Amino acid sequence: MMKALLSRFGTARSVAIPDDLWNAALAALPFVTRLSVEEHARLRALVERLLADKEMAAAGGLELTAAMLVHIAVQACLPILNLGIDWYRGWTSIVVYPTEFLVPRAITDEAGVVHEYVEPIAGEAWDGGPLLISWEDARSGRGEAGPYNVVIHEFAHKIDMLNGDADGVPPFDRKLHPALDCARWTAVLHDAVDRLRAELELIERELPPGIDPDDEAADPYYAHLPLDPYAAHDESEFFAVSSEAFFVDPARLRDAFPQWYALLAAFFRQDPATR
Ligand SMILES: [Zn+2]
Numbered sequence: 001m002m003k004a005l006l007s008r009f010g011t012a013r014s015v016a017i018p019d020d021l022w023n024a025a026l027a028a029l030p031f032v033t034r035l036s037v038e039e040h041a042r043l044r045a046l047v048e049r050l051l052a053d054k055e056m057a058a059a060g061g062l063e064l065t066a067a068m069l070v071h072i073a074v075q076a077c078l079p080i081l082n083l084g085i086d087w088y089r090g091w092t093s094i095v096v097y098p099t100e101f102l103v104p105r106a107i108t109d110e111a112g113v114v115h116e117y118v119e120p121i122a123g124e125a126w127d128g129g130p131l132l133i134s135w136e137d138a139r140s141g142r143g144e145a146g147p148y149n150v151v152i153h154e155f156a157h158k159i160d161m162l163n164g165d166a167d168g169v170p171p172f173d174r175k176l177h178p179a180l181d182c183a184r185w186t187a188v189l190h191d192a193v194d195r196l197r198a199e200l201e202l203i204e205r206e207l208p209p210g211i212d213p214d215d216e217a218a219d220p221y222y223a224h225l226p227l228d229p230y231a232a233h234d235e236s237e238f239f240a241v242s243s244e245a246f247f248v249d250p251a252r253l254r255d256a257f258p259q260w261y262a263l264l265a266a267f268f269r270q271d272p273a274t275r
Pocket of ligand 1: 153
């Protein structure tokens with residue numbers, strides 16, 4: 001799919017993105033526009049490499065265009081700007097759906113009964129398998145409801161899964177991350193998750209009776225949280241959601257979780273709040 005779409009721009013190993021597609025993608029993503037000229041050049045080389053390496057396929061009747069591929073790949077490559085394309089190794093496919101899509105789920109309750117249901121989702125990263133994404137969500141880059149970025153979220157999960165299960169602790173490289181160690185990372189991460197959960201509980205306790213926490217009417221109450229409440233789900237979601245905020249709304253994350261922000265800056269080897 002990718003090769004067919006971009007074949008007129010280059011060979012399979014090196015896709016050359018035309019200037020108009022590149023400029024359109026940057027203009028639509030304000031948090032990428034702020035990069036320096038030198039960073040833009042390196043980002044572009046990474047995007048060209050990602051587009052050559054990965055197979056991108058459409059699902060659900062979507063017609064993928066080269067502009068869409070570049071738009072997604074620019075967001076995907078921002079987290080690895082100072083890490084390298086190797087951090088997306090071990091998997092090949094990106095599947096793009098037109099909007100949120102349904103994924104079959106099964107949970108086993110306390111009585112051992114399996115409940116099957118379908119869940120609408122905007123993106124998902126499978127360990128060792130494809131990365132699935134909704135174009136409607138990937139297109140905006142930033143949702144109306146805050147620093148939401150489904151592309152960075154799912155690619156952060158891929159980085160997290162490089163060293164096994166998604167647990168919020170990505171692998172550290174001795175050369176790239178001399179100051180990072182697992183014990184401190186885990187301690188700061190647990191602390192941050194606990195704090196978010198405590199704030200979330202407080203909000204839920206103060207919700208007026210009659211307002212369902214899952215209902216849109218509850219959104220203004222959750223707006224006081226420094227991060228999307230989904231981050232409180234577990235450590236892996238906290239890592240993915242705070243990675244979105246790190247790149248899209250960094251100052252707010254830095255003010256709310258300064259120690260965690262500093263660790264993310266050391267890990268991604270970037271400090272977006274200073275851009
Ligand atoms: Zn997630």
